[in-house]
Amino acid sequence: MQHIFQHMLKLSGLLFGCLFSAATFSQTTKPISIIPQPVSLVKSVGQFTLPATVIINAGTSSEMIPVTDYLKNKIAVSTGKPVSIKSNASFSTIKLVLNKAENPSLGKEGYQLSVTTKGVVVKANQVAGLFYGVQTLMQLLPKEIESKTAVKNVKWSVPCVQVTDYPRFGWRGLMFDVSRHFFTVPEVKQYIDAMVRYKYNLLHLHLADDEGWRIEIKSLPRLTEVGAYNAKRVGYFGTFAAPAADEPRNYGGFYTQEDIKELVKYAKERFVNILPEIDVPGHSLAAIASYPELSCTPGADQYKVRSGEVIMDWSHGQPPIALIDNTLCPANEKVYEFMDKIITELAQLFPFEYIHLGGDECPKNFWAKSDAVKALMQKENLKDMEEVQSYFEKRVEKIVESKGKKFMGWDEILQGGLAPNAAVMSWRGMKGGIQAAKMGHEVVMSPTDFAYIDYMQGDPSIESKVYATLRLDKTYTFEPVPDSVDAKLIKGGQANLWTEQVYNMRRAEYMTWPRGFAIAESLWSPKATKNWTNFAERVENQFPRLEEAEINYAPSMYDPIVNVSRRDSTMTIALSTEIKPLDIYYSFDNSFPDRFYPKYTQPLVVPKEAAQIKMITYRGKQPIGRMMSIPIADLTARLPQKK
Numbered sequence: 001m002q003h004i005f006q007h008m009l010k011l012s013g014l015l016f017g018c019l020f021s022a023a024t025f026s027q028t029t030k031p032i033s034i035i036p037q038p039v040s041l042v043k044s045v046g047q048f049t050l051p052a053t054v055i056i057n058a059g060t061s062s063e064m065i066p067v068t069d070y071l072k073n074k075i076a077v078s079t080g081k082p083v084s085i086k087s088n089a090s091f092s093t094i095k096l097v098l099n100k101a102e103n104p105s106l107g108k109e110g111y112q113l114s115v116t117t118k119g120v121v122v123k124a125n126q127v128a129g130l131f132y133g134v135q136t137l138m139q140l141l142p143k144e145i146e147s148k149t150a151v152k153n154v155k156w157s158v159p160c161v162q163v164t165d166y167p168r169f170g171w172r173g174l175m176f177d178v179s180r181h182f183f184t185v186p187e188v189k190q191y192i193d194a195m196v197r198y199k200y201n202l203l204h205l206h207l208a209d210d211e212g213w214r215i216e217i218k219s220l221p222r223l224t225e226v227g228a229y230n231a232k233r234v235g236y237f238g239t240f241a242a243p244a245a246d247e248p249r250n251y252g253g254f255y256t257q258e259d260i261k262e263l264v265k266y267a268k269e270r271f272v273n274i275l276p277e278i279d280v281p282g283h284s285l286a287a288i289a290s291y292p293e294l295s296c297t298p299g300a301d302q303y304k305v306r307s308g309e310v311i312m313d314w315s316h317g318q319p320p321i322a323l324i325d326n327t328l329c330p331a332n333e334k335v336y337e338f339m340d341k342i343i344t345e346l347a348q349l350f351p352f353e354y355i356h357l358g359g360d361e362c363p364k365n366f367w368a369k370s371d372a373v374k375a376l377m378q379k380e381n382l383k384d385m386e387e388v389q390s391y392f393e394k395r396v397e398k399i400v401e402s403k404g405k406k407f408m409g410w411d412e413i414l415q416g417g418l419a420p421n422a423a424v425m426s427w428r429g430m431k432g433g434i435q436a437a438k439m440g441h442e443v444v445m446s447p448t449d450f451a452y453i454d455y456m457q458g459d460p461s462i463e464s465k466v467y468a469t470l471r472l473d474k475t476y477t478f479e480p481v482p483d484s485v486d487a488k489l490i491k492g493g494q495a496n497l498w499t500e501q502v503y504n505m506r507r508a509e510y511m512t513w514p515r516g517f518a519i520a521e522s523l524w525s526p527k528a529t530k531n532w533t534n535f536a537e538r539v540e541n542q543f544p545r546l547e548e549a550e551i552n553y554a555p556s557m558y559d560p561i562v563n564v565s566r567r568d569s570t571m572t573i574a575l576s577t578e579i580k581p582l583d584i585y586y587s588f589d590n591s592f593p594d595r596f597y598p599k600y601t602q603p604l605v606v607p608k609e610a611a612q613i614k615m616i617t618y619r620g621k622q623p624i625g626r627m628m629s630i631p632i633a634d635l636t637a638r639l640p641q642k643k
């Protein structure tokens with residue numbers, strides 16, 4: 001009781017201090033804004049300000065080193081303050097307590113964070129929880145904590161709070177396609193650094209596809225000697241002409257096994273598992289170009305790693321019709337020896353319990369022509385091509401299990417019969433995941449409709465063109481557990497960044513953030529607390545933090561949403577915005593509108609002879625969106641076709 005009384009006295013003293021400092025340092029009055037939203041956060045009066053020397057007290061366990069090193073580095077770099085780590089200090093600025101028994105409801109990754117006027121205490125059952133408590137603490141500090149160099153004249157204050165927090169799902173992933181374009185070890189580390197801020201714990205690396213094989217397999221050296229390189233192109237991937245026969249193939253790269261070990265270690269120190277994916281039996285042109293004997297198709301020895309030229313006919317839907325055979329031959333025993341060698345090395349390199357073997361979009365038209373496949377069908381009593389793929393997947397699952405790992409694939413592995421223990425990653429909507437869960441299989445949800453962050457996040461006139469759009473507000477409605485299934489089988493979800501149109505790291509970041517915030521919150525925070533308006537405000541508060549951290553992001557949520565429709569025989573243009581309230585100003589006369597131009601209030605009819613509409617959003621007197629210009633002819637082309 002006396003203790004509480006003393007505390008109240010201090011609080012009242014601090015209240016005065018708080019009012020005083022609020023006038024001087026605006027950041028202390030900013031609303032608390034954390035992504036993903038914690039389970040419970042109670043704010044109290046006052047704040048704690050980092051002292052001239054920061055002491056981290058973390059006990060004696062060596063398990064704590066990744067968290068203490070991370071925290072020390074973050075604070076020392078941006079504040080310029082000396083930071084010392086003590087195992088048993090009588091006084092500490094930040095105390096990290098690993099208390100395995102105290103609160104089992106926090107699980108493996110939950111934490112309690114207490115900020116009082118005396119200091120900061122983070123408690124968790126396991127070290128990962130302490131790491132997430134530290135991430136929340138970072139978001140409570142001023143944005144300059146994200147700076148890569150020391151920042152002066154900042155009051156390093158944290159509001160007094162009590163936070164209890166734990167994740168909804170154990171699988172909180174981002175997939176990074178390093179095949180379509182290669183990203184270096186430092187770039188992958190940079191991606192990991194960004195994702196852990198938002199409590200992601202899984203990085204799925206798409207390591208092999210038609211455009212490149214990205215991991216050294218010592219027993220199969222040609223995979224990287226030949227398979228890791230194509231001819232460089234920029235522009236609209238998928239439309240390029242095939243490179244000339246003598247054109248140098250020097251674009252790409254791969255991770256050596258030492259690189260992979262370094263990445264796995266780096267990720268582990270940040271509580272991230274790496275899920276390796278080798279995409280087979282389709283998407284395998286880089287492997288076939290390296291070892292043509294793995295193909296069922298004569299002439300495969302002429303095949304080259306794809307440089308973005310057309311190799312599939314998608315006009316008939318799924319599966320595509322291959323124009324050249326990018327599949328491994330399921331009727332060739334050498335293919336299973338090949339898979340065994342790869343999976344042996346993967347299993348040694350990646351400690352994570354799953355190995356992902358793709359299985360998506362496998363064309364069957366060359367298999368249908370193959371005598372070897374026909375003979376296999378007869379021998380194994382396989383009635384169609386889906387059963388042929390299923391035969392392949394079941395054999396690959398056995399290889400994976402023989403190395404002590406679990407087998408995972410995209411939802412196409414359901415077709416023709418799911419392998420007995422396979423985990424399914426559902427991408428063509430949720431239905432594959434639902435079907436697999438109903439059969440008792442583990443599922444990770446990553447449906448295109450909500451989680452494909454290679455899609456455009458705004459109007460095609462301002463984004464790099466891809467075949468579909470996924471805006472932030474839609475991403476935020478991602479709900480991984482469908483009503484009809486046993487929630488225990490849904491391990492979680494992930495967003496997928498395919499990189500056909502992503503040529504560099506700045507673009508990878510642009511595509512990932514802020515949609516990665518929306519997926520992070522869908523995977524961490526309680527379903528009942530999700531709220532778009534509140535989330536959108538918190539997204540805005542994150543942007544200056546990303547700027548400090550030099551991480552790129554898309555401001556697309558500030559731009560107008562353009563919808564065209566036909567009224568009688570004229571086209572009307574309806575404009576709206578994802579976040580409100582914003583004003584939209586427009587012109588049809590080719591000049592750049594500002595807030596003294598007409599303000600949008602109702603659907604627009606295009607004036608006769610107008611060539612383009614230009615528009616920009618404002619918040620009050622401040623321009624906030626990007627200037628958008630769309631030729632009227634492009635808008636006309638967007639109209640639904642007359643029947």
Ligand code: ACM
Nearest residue numbers: 360361410427498
């Ligand atoms: C996929 O997007 N083809 C899994």
